[in-house]
Amino acid sequence: MTLQLLALAIFDGVAYAALVFLVAVGLTLTFGVLKVLNIAHGSFYAMGAYITASIGGAIFAAGFSPWLAFPLMLIAGALVGIVVGGPVEKLLLSRIYELEDVLQILVTFAVFLILEDVQRLIWGGQPFFESSALQVLGTVDVFDITYTVYQLILLPMVAISVLVSLRLFLRRTLMGKLILAVTEDREAATSVGINAERVYFVTFVIGASLAAFGGALASATTSVLPGMGADMIVLSFAVVATAGLGRVEGAAVAALLIGLGRSFAVYLWPEIEVLVPYLIMLFVLLIRPEGLFGTTHPRKI
Amino acid sequence: MSLRTFLPAVLVALVAVLPMMAPTTQVLLTLALAKGLPVLGVIVLLHAGQVSFGHALFFGVSAYAAAFLARVYGGGELISMVAVGVLAAVAVGLVVGIFVVRYRHIFFGMLNLAFSMIFFSVLEKFYYLTGGSDGLPVPRPTVAGFDMERAGFETVLFYLTLALCLVAAWATHRFLCSPIGNMMRTIKTNELRLEYLGVSARGVLLVGYLISAVLCGIGGALMAVAQGVVTPEYVWWVRSGEFVFIAILGGSGSVSGAFVGALIYEAVRTYASAFANDIWKMVLGVVLLGVILYAPAGVAGLYAQVMDRCRTRPANKTVDEDQ
Numbered sequence: 001m002t003l004q005l006l007a008l009a010i011f012d013g014v015a016y017a018a019l020v021f022l023v024a025v026g027l028t029l030t031f032g033v034l035k036v037l038n039i040a041h042g043s044f045y046a047m048g049a050y051i052t053a054s055i056g057g058a059i060f061a062a063g064f065s066p067w068l069a070f071p072l073m074l075i076a077g078a079l080v081g082i083v084v085g086g087p088v089e090k091l092l093l094s095r096i097y098e099l100e101d102v103l104q105i106l107v108t109f110a111v112f113l114i115l116e117d118v119q120r121l122i123w124g125g126q127p128f129f130e131s132s133a134l135q136v137l138g139t140v141d142v143f144d145i146t147y148t149v150y151q152l153i154l155l156p157m158v159a160i161s162v163l164v165s166l167r168l169f170l171r172r173t174l175m176g177k178l179i180l181a182v183t184e185d186r187e188a189a190t191s192v193g194i195n196a197e198r199v200y201f202v203t204f205v206i207g208a209s210l211a212a213f214g215g216a217l218a219s220a221t222t223s224v225l226p227g228m229g230a231d232m233i234v235l236s237f238a239v240v241a242t243a244g245l246g247r248v249e250g251a252a253v254a255a256l257l258i259g260l261g262r263s264f265a266v267y268l269w270p271e272i273e274v275l276v277p278y279l280i281m282l283f284v285l286l287i288r289p290e291g292l293f294g295t296t297h298p299r300k301i
Numbered sequence: 302m303s304l305r306t307f308l309p310a311v312l313v314a315l316v317a318v319l320p321m322m323a324p325t326t327q328v329l330l331t332l333a334l335a336k337g338l339p340v341l342g343v344i345v346l347l348h349a350g351q352v353s354f355g356h357a358l359f360f361g362v363s364a365y366a367a368a369f370l371a372r373v374y375g376g377g378e379l380i381s382m383v384a385v386g387v388l389a390a391v392a393v394g395l396v397v398g399i400f401v402v403r404y405r406h407i408f409f410g411m412l413n414l415a416f417s418m419i420f421f422s423v424l425e426k427f428y429y430l431t432g433g434s435d436g437l438p439v440p441r442p443t444v445a446g447f448d449m450e451r452a453g454f455e456t457v458l459f460y461l462t463l464a465l466c467l468v469a470a471w472a473t474h475r476f477l478c479s480p481i482g483n484m485m486r487t488i489k490t491n492e493l494r495l496e497y498l499g500v501s502a503r504g505v506l507l508v509g510y511l512i513s514a515v516l517c518g519i520g521g522a523l524m525a526v527a528q529g530v531v532t533p534e535y536v537w538w539v540r541s542g543e544f545v546f547i548a549i550l551g552g553s554g555s556v557s558g559a560f561v562g563a564l565i566y567e568a569v570r571t572y573a574s575a576f577a578n579d580i581w582k583m584v585l586g587v588v589l590l591g592v593i594l595y596a597p598a599g600v601a602g603l604y605a606q607v608m609d610r611c612r613t614r615p616a617n618k619t620v621d622e623d624q
Binding site: 037095096099102103105106107110111113118120121234237238274281282285286 | 347350351352354400403404406407408410411412414415416418419422426427489538542545549579580581582583585586587589590593594597
């Protein structure tokens with residue numbers, strides 16, 4: 001492996017990790033607060049991608065500036081979070097927090113199935129490809145490698161700023177502190193007057209928006225096609241499990257680990273590329289069942 | 302015989318004679334029953350409060366093992382194909398099981414999914430061995446050494462499947478009623494107490510896991526023979542999701558739910574998916590939500606409810622009730 005290939009693999013891995021992190025962090029945040037692992041999270045990712053690619057394609061074809069792609073991505077993320085994620089939590093999840101774990105998982109699985117076909121009905125089965133956002137930022141030369149600014153600089157910057165602002169939000173703002181309080185002990189938080197239902201709702205919408213925003217960013221780099229939601233939920237679960245459920249910062253490390261592992265596999269042993277995330281997850285869980293940064297909680301009798 | 306046990310017996314008899322009256326239903330019923338077996342495997346684990354999103358793994362391992370056996374010997378033998386399929390499923394179940402029984406809930410479900418996805422990728426990538434996404438053909442095997450015509454073979458296969466399903470249902474029922482079956486349920490209610498009694502919860506779950514792998518194995522080999530081809534689709538997560546769906550639809554509380562659910566599912570899918578193909582997943586999702594929210598015990602549970610009501614209403618004249 002030459003130095004150039006090494007650099008290329010690292011660039012690929014970092015760009016990929018940034019996208020996966022955005023989705024995984026939403027998943028882990030939602031789990032940390034609601035204690036429900038939302039399988040429909042992958043659908044939010046796919047819908048963000050579909051909205052950006054289809055609307056973007058339409059307005060750029062009408063002659064609008066390709067720079068509009070960036071506000072469009074933010075809007076797509078927020079839109080999916082509020083319009084799709086909001087009702088899912090309010091109408092459905094809010095009714096199942098008392099059910100046993102296995103049924104909660106199945107409810108989100110049912111939502112996932114429904115949303116899969118909703119996408120198919122709205123956007124059909126043909127792939128969308130819309131990379132104006134990628135092209136408008138141009139390329140940059142590093143170590144004699146020409147790489148897109150979008151993937152090499154923008155995506156990691158977005159991921160880092162999401163990580164930092166999420167941390168500031170959770171530690172410094174009132175809403176963030178309420179979320180942490182409910183995460184720590186829902187009953188105690190409720191007894192001091194915190195509206196746990198609202199905290200759940202807000203957290204879920206934030207998580208769903210992050211997934212959709214990740215999808216919107218991903219849409220510029222890849223074709224948007226049916227099944228991408230299923231792939232992403234499995235992958236982001238691998239990240240979240242490797243990091244330890246509910247660990248926001250850990251998700252960044254695990255995303256980087258899995259992203260780099262995968263991109264190195266592409267250059268070294270392409271056959272096992274799709275397996276790498278699972279192998280990393282299995283390896284980590286074999287040694288640390290609670291994940292890299294997870295902590296074990298004593299189970300109540 | 303009470304009405305409660307009489308009606309299921311009628312149902313079994315009906316399934317047994319239906320192919321004689323309507324030959325077109327024979328293949329459909331064979332496939333539905335073969336699918337009921339892995340569903341039963343999922344139900345076993347649901348008794349321990351665990352859901353696996355990757356049980357198609359054992360279904361597929363068994364199907365491919367049967368296909369490989371048939372290829373190596375240039376045409377196979379039905380009995381040995383099913384046996385080898387089950388053995389392969391148990392072997393993989395042991396390796397995967399030792400690992401996944403350490404985990405619960407979503408970890409358990411998703412790790413199973415991860416293993417099935419790994420096997421799926423292997424099947425797709427190593428196409429020179431597995432035929433890739435086209436899969437492998439499974440030639441019609443001999444039955445106890447006899448070469449059979451297609452029609453005759455399908456009839457034999459149907460009754461063999463039916464018999465295996467009845468045996469599997471009975472054996473699983475016995476297992477769930479046995480002490481170790483009750484320990485499985487304790488994993489769901491309070492695992493720590495089980496440990497305090499000196500019982501290894503992981504060991505108990507592993508036994509249940511292996512039994513579910515056996516059930517998937519029987520179903521997978523039968524399905525491979527019935528369809529005449531095995532493809533990576535056997536291991537695809539959609540297939541695993543289907544098993545879980547059928548288990549919830551039929552009712553995870555009892556073994557009958559698996560087969561009732563599988564028969565309903567296959568019948569609806571065959572006749573309804575033609576005009577609801579685009580929204581099939583949506584239909585599944587809505588039904589799944591409806592069952593979980595409004596009828597958590599599934600079809601079998603609804604049946605039990607109706608029977609309870611029938612029994613309590615004519616309170617004075619229940620002389621013939623002997624249970």
